Every structure is written in structure tokens, then in C-alpha cells.
Amino acid sequence: MRDRIGFIGSGMLGSAILRAWIDSGTVAPEALIVANRSGALPDLPQARAITVTTDPASLAARCDTIVLCVPPAAAPALGLRAPDALILSVMAAATLDDLTRLTGAARVIRAMSSPAAAHGMAYSPFVAAPAATRSDLARAQRLLGACGQSDQLADEALLDHFTAMTGPVPGFVAAFAEAMVAHAVRVGTPPEIADRAIRQLFLSAGHMLAGDAPTAAEHVQGMIDYAGTTAAGLESLRRSTLHQDVSEALTAAAEQARRMRPA
Structure with a gap:
């Protein structure tokens, strides 16, 4: 993946997903821009090659794909506007409609993963908005597949159940x-x-x-x-x-x- 991927959030789940991407070679560290409140580098191999910012707007201006990995209550405060980007969210509870409202993007994909991603053992189901393209779906499958196993679901309501079933590892x-x-x-x-x-x-x-x-x-x-x-x-x-x-x-x-x- 040669274009830049923005990643907002770097807690336990965020670090696990980033580790899965880097360890598997799915995303090169130099292709990543990470936004977090502290501006600190993630504790990951090759972290020095990752660009870090405290400004989500700056990240959005430089990335075609943006991953949201923050608590749902923190999402509105991001002030993120990225109407032309692919938004991939692993936030609990935030619906496809919520993601469009929060970011202005039509190409949104909602997923659920878990910290088991750090070991390549997460299960990460996802649903996509109608505007998501085949290329978007393939990208989501590739990024989530690097964390373990993944399936596309037809019914968005099922994601709340997977939040309960497969999200809380163990x-x-x-x-x-x-x-x-x-x-x-x-x-x-x-x-x-x-x-x-x-x-x-x-x-x-x-x-x-x-x-x-x-x-x-x-x-x-x-x-x-x-x-x-x-x-x-x-x-x-x-x-x-x-x-x-x-x-x-x-x-x-x-x-x-x-x-x-x-x-």
C-alpha cells in the first residue's frame, strides 16, 4: 500500500492493530501517520519511521484512508472533516450514519476488532456503506485480515453483538x-x-x-x-x-x- 494511511488513536487496540500491520508487512511504517493526544510514537518496532501528529485535521489532509480507533465519546471532539477519504472505523457503537456525520465521508466502513490483533488472532467483521467501492472493500479486508480473520456482514446490527462476543478478549x-x-x-x-x-x-x-x-x-x-x-x-x-x-x-x-x- 503506497499511499498514506492515517490512524487516529493509539491505545491498546490501536497499538495491536498497528503492530499487526507492521509485523505482517501489510503497511510499511513510513506509510503511516498516527494522530494521538500526546504526540508520542507508538511502542512498536520501526516506530521511528511513523509520522506522528496531535492534529487530526493535518492527518486528514495527507491521507486517503483514515482509521478511527478512539472511544466513541471522544469522536465528536476530533473535528474531523474528510469527505473524500475512505473511513475505516473500529470504534464500538458508532454506526455508518454516525461515521458519515462525524467525518463528512460517504465511503465509510464500520468494523470491530480486538487486542488479539497484536498476535494476528483477532476476528474483525465489518459492514460497508453503499458508497464504498470494490477497492475500498478490498482494502478493508486486507487491513483487517492482517489482524487475524475477517468477514463482511450484510446486517450492521450484528456488529453490536460481535462487540460483545469477539471484541472483549479474553x-x-x-x-x-x-x-x-x-x-x-x-x-x-x-x-x-x-x-x-x-x-x-x-x-x-x-x-x-x-x-x-x-x-x-x-x-x-x-x-x-x-x-x-x-x-x-x-x-x-x-x-x-x-x-x-x-x-x-x-x-x-x-x-x-x-x-x-x-x-
Whole structure:
């Protein structure tokens, strides 16, 4: 990508995305202009080749593609006008209409990612406004794909649910791990061993789920069909309110995302 890419924001998520781009060779550091409040260079490899500014307007004047990675409440204060740019937002809650209102741009793409991007392991779905071109969509897919996996969605409302499901790494997965650690401690396992064992369990499970052909549901059914010790526990979970409880928790998080829309 030879033209300049502007990146506004440099918190945990912003740093993770920038690292993914640079580590993968998707974007050269010298092609980046980063705007943040401090004017400090990101803590990244080859950071000295990145241009940094505290003025979003200056960035907008020099970039054909602008990535917004700030808290939704901070977006209006940017005073960003970039009607001719491609706007790619990874802000929670800000809709396509919000992005056009905030920037004056018609070619806007709304995405969701996570700090797992630093390891190339994020899931980054996106939706695009009608004015976005094929070239814009390809660029978004390339930039988000450098962070892990990405899909284009047809329904913008789904992004609030992905904000809840895949944005908070490790989030809900950590909550389930916490419950398993608590059980292990309750039955007498030393806390440090319980923590180490469950961390390793989730690491291995993640690799298996990511690489194996069966879906999560097929993995569960396969263990039940095997009729071993795990089957008894999984059948107990199926009789419980687990699915309903998880759905209610994710719905609550998605509703909170909708309430965070920029003014």
C-alpha cells in the first residue's frame, strides 16, 4: 500500500492493530501517520519511521484512508472533516450514519476488532456503506485480515453483538475459565496449579477449535457420543440454563454497546 494511511488513536487496540500491520508487512511504517493526544510514537518496532501528529485535521489532509480507533465519546471532539477519504472505523457503537456525520465521508466502513490483533488472532467483521467501492472493500479486508480473520456482514446490527462476543478478549472466555479454576480450587487443587492447568486447557482447546473441521457443536456432540467421563458433565451442562445465561449476558453487552453511540 503506497499511499498514506492515517490512524487516529493509539491505545491498546490501536497499538495491536498497528503492530499487526507492521509485523505482517501489510503497511510499511513510513506509510503511516498516527494522530494521538500526546504526540508520542507508538511502542512498536520501526516506530521511528511513523509520522506522528496531535492534529487530526493535518492527518486528514495527507491521507486517503483514515482509521478511527478512539472511544466513541471522544469522536465528536476530533473535528474531523474528510469527505473524500475512505473511513475505516473500529470504534464500538458508532454506526455508518454516525461515521458519515462525524467525518463528512460517504465511503465509510464500520468494523470491530480486538487486542488479539497484536498476535494476528483477532476476528474483525465489518459492514460497508453503499458508497464504498470494490477497492475500498478490498482494502478493508486486507487491513483487517492482517489482524487475524475477517468477514463482511450484510446486517450492521450484528456488529453490536460481535462487540460483545469477539471484541472483549479474553472476556467471556476468561469468565468460563474463572469458573473452572474456582471449581478446581474448591475440590482441593492448589490455586497456582489450578490456574496453570486451566490456562493450558484453554490454549489447547483454542488451537483445536481453530484448526479442526468440526464445529463447536460437533465437538460437544462427539464427546457425548463417546460416552466417556466428559459426556456426563456435558449432558449436565445441556440440562442447565448455561445457553440462556450466556445469551442474556451477551445481549446485555450488545445493548450497552448501542448506548455508547457518539453524540
